[in-house]
Amino acid sequence: MTSSLYAVVDIETTGGMPKRDRITEIAIVLYNGRQIIDRFESLLNPERTIPWEITRITGITDDMVKDAPKFYEIARKIVELTSDAIFVAHNVRFDYQFIREEFASLGYSFHRPQLCTVVLSRKSFPGLRSYSLGNLIEHFGIEVENRHRAMDDVLATVNILDRALQQESGVVRARQLVAAGIRQSKTPVELSMDKIRQLPDDPGVYYFYNIYGHVIYVGKSVHIRKRVLQHFSGQDGKTDKFMARVADISFTLTGSELIAMLLESAEIKALQPEINKAQRSRENPYCIYSYTDDEGYIRYDWTKSGAKLGDSVRVLNQFSSKASARSKLLYISEQLTLCPGLCGIHEPGSGCFYYQTGSCLGACQKLEPPSSYNERAAQAMESLRRTFDENIVLVTQGRSDSEAGIIVIWEGHYKGFTFVDKSSLNSPVTNLIQSVEQVPFHPEYNLILRSWLENHPVQEEFLGQIRLLRI
Numbered sequence: 001m002t003s004s005l006y007a008v009v010d011i012e013t014t015g016g017m018p019k020r021d022r023i024t025e026i027a028i029v030l031y032n033g034r035q036i037i038d039r040f041e042s043l044l045n046p047e048r049t050i051p052w053e054i055t056r057i058t059g060i061t062d063d064m065v066k067d068a069p070k071f072y073e074i075a076r077k078i079v080e081l082t083s084d085a086i087f088v089a090h091n092v093r094f095d096y097q098f099i100r101e102e103f104a105s106l107g108y109s110f111h112r113p114q115l116c117t118v119v120l121s122r123k124s125f126p127g128l129r130s131y132s133l134g135n136l137i138e139h140f141g142i143e144v145e146n147r148h149r150a151m152d153d154v155l156a157t158v159n160i161l162d163r164a165l166q167q168e169s170g171v172v173r174a175r176q177l178v179a180a181g182i183r184q185s186k187t188p189v190e191l192s193m194d195k196i197r198q199l200p201d202d203p204g205v206y207y208f209y210n211i212y213g214h215v216i217y218v219g220k221s222v223h224i225r226k227r228v229l230q231h232f233s234g235q236d237g238k239t240d241k242f243m244a245r246v247a248d249i250s251f252t253l254t255g256s257e258l259i260a261m262l263l264e265s266a267e268i269k270a271l272q273p274e275i276n277k278a279q280r281s282r283e284n285p286y287c288i289y290s291y292t293d294d295e296g297y298i299r300y301d302w303t304k305s306g307a308k309l310g311d312s313v314r315v316l317n318q319f320s321s322k323a324s325a326r327s328k329l330l331y332i333s334e335q336l337t338l339c340p341g342l343c344g345i346h347e348p349g350s351g352c353f354y355y356q357t358g359s360c361l362g363a364c365q366k367l368e369p370p371s372s373y374n375e376r377a378a379q380a381m382e383s384l385r386r387t388f389d390e391n392i393v394l395v396t397q398g399r400s401d402s403e404a405g406i407i408v409i410w411e412g413h414y415k416g417f418t419f420v421d422k423s424s425l426n427s428p429v430t431n432l433i434q435s436v437e438q439v440p441f442h443p444e445y446n447l448i449l450r451s452w453l454e455n456h457p458v459q460e461e462f463l464g465q466i467r468l469l470r471i
Contacts, residue, residue: 004175006031006115007085008161009095010154012058014046016094018101019401022046023071024060026099027150028081031158033165040081041151043068058148071102079110086178087112090133090157100201111197113178117160123173124164136160195249199225202399203256205263208275209248216245217275220264222257242275255405256396256471259417261448262407266439285447286325287318288344288384296370297363298377300329300384301344316384318443320451332383336376339363386412387446393429394458396471398422407449408436414445429463 008029015021027041043060045068055061078099089095092114103110121131128139133153137144142159146152164170199206201223208217221227232243254260268276285305291313293299302325303309305318319325326345333343339355341348341364348364355361361368383389388409396405404422408415416436424432439445459470 004033004171005085006033006088006161007082007112008088008154008158009082009099010089010150010157011095011098012054012060012148012150013098014048014050014054018097021098022048023098023102024050024054024058024065025150026074026078027154028078029151029154029158030081030085031161033171036158038081039151040077041154042074044074045070059146060149072106075103075106075108082112085112086115088115088117088157088161090117090153090160092116092118109198109200115174115178117157117164119177120164120174121160123177124167124170133157133160196225196228199228199249199251200253201225202253203260203397204251204253205260205267206249206251207267208246208273209250210245211247213248215271215273217273218264218267218271220254220257220260222260224251245275253399255399255403255419258394258396258449258452258471259405259407261452262414262417262445265442265444265448269442285318285320286322288316288325288329290314290316290381290384293342295366296374297342298370298374299342299344300332300338300377300380302326302329316381317387318447319387320447320454324450324454328384332380334359335383336380337361338377338380339368339373342373342377387443387450388412390467391465392467392469393432394469394471395425406432406436408433409449413441414449415439429466429468433466 008031010027011023012025013021013023023044024046025041025043028039029036030038043065045065047070050060050062050065087096093116096112096114100110118131121128121136125131125136125139128135133156134147136142137147137156140159140163142156144152144156165174167173203220203222204224205218205220206224206228207215208219210216219227219231228249252263254263286302287305288300288302289309290298290300291310300316302319302322305315309315317328319328329343330340330345332338333340333345337359339348339352339360339362340346341352341354341360352360352362352364355365355367361373363370363373389412390409391411392409394407394409396407398404398419402422403419404425405417405419407417410433415433416439418436420432420435453469456471461468461470
């Protein structure tokens with residue numbers, strides 16, 4: 001019926017987070033599409049306490065696992081059983097990520113083609129009220145002695161897999177789901193699948209090289225390997241041309257998405273990869289600019305960055321949206337009692353609402369002379385050049401559990417990032433700032449940071465004149 005080998009897996013854990021929790025039990029059944037040919041099960045010592053709620057569900061206690069092997073002691077067995085097999089589980093992402101994380105803690109990469117029996121069941125048995133393992137067991141009348149124990153759940157999963165494979169086109173359906181996950185056929189000739197499989201599924205920046213060793217593309221992702229595979233999954237001539245040019249790949253881990261975005265931007269500016277050139281213009285960025293009008297008043301306004309401006313116009317800063325540019329001008333006009341009509345907030349005229357309320361001294365109606373108005377307007381110049389009004393230190397996830405990323409915003413602009421040991425976070429914040437190597441100014445860095453901070457929650461505290469944000 002089929003020559004595929006399936007390694008059907010189930011694990012029990014101390015919780016639901018692979019980077020925090022550990023495996024307490026594992027079961028693997030090798031199934032060749034017709035019959036079970038091997039099986040393995042073991043309790044595991046998670047090297048931490050099992051929460052009471054988990055014990056209530058699984059029945060696994062601390063006493064049961066205290067003398068059980070640790071993961072590293074059975075790791076080789078897992079490799080042997082799953083080698084050359086399709087990794088199958090009910091909600092495969094959960095089991096696969098936990099096992100992958102355990103291998104990563106040992107310094108090894110674990111990569112297998114995967115098949116999820118939840119997805120397979122939806123396609124094979126449409127119309128059921130639920131595709132949870134419990135409901136499928138009930139629906140098909142599968143006998144299970146100990147629900148939420150690894151071997152019992154694995155055998156139930158094998159039963160469901162077998163039912164799906166025995167259907168007409170069941171094997172083809174399963175193979176299509178596996179192929180959709182790995183997309184092996186679209187990798188470049190010069191770049192082996194093994195090399196792609198060894199890429200990390202962590203945040204970072206990746207580099208594509210041509211046969212001469214030149215960087216032709218720089219990208220970033222929170223899942224490097226997954227993103228790289230996506231590059232080669234297209235079905236058009238553009239993808240084929242791209243594949244033909246790629247001969248090698250490398251990567252740099254960043255620990256967080258934000259540092260990956262900043263590093264990608266810096267690397268593209270430094271390396272000027274030919275494929276990135278067409279992608280470097282951001283859609284509709286806005287800028288604030290300054291000029292002196294015919295009456296001698298210093299004026300500020302905002303527009304799209306690509307707009308043609310006269311030689312006497314000075315572009316002061318760039319913004320990710322018209323709302324943020326306008327908000328900056330409104331804030332400055334209120335702080336320095338500048339006329340909103342001369343700051344791009346509204347069209348100046350005789351019916352100035354702000355003049356009637358006393359927040360404008362009448363420059364828009366020539367009631368305040370340029371000499372006195374420009375004294376205040378000139379003070380706004382430096383503030384408008386600054387993207388940020390505060391000095392900020394952002395603390396992000398590092399490249400390992402013992403490390404933190406540090407991003408510094410100083411005197412209104414992005415200054416750079418670095419990585420430090422988490423113990424260093426208890427030292428004076430000025431030491432953290434001094435550890436960052438400054439990068440040349442470019443408004444795009446500020447756009448990245450401003451947009452990110454506007455759309456992500458942070459934990460905030462103040463250290464003197466410095467705002468510390470933990471991401």
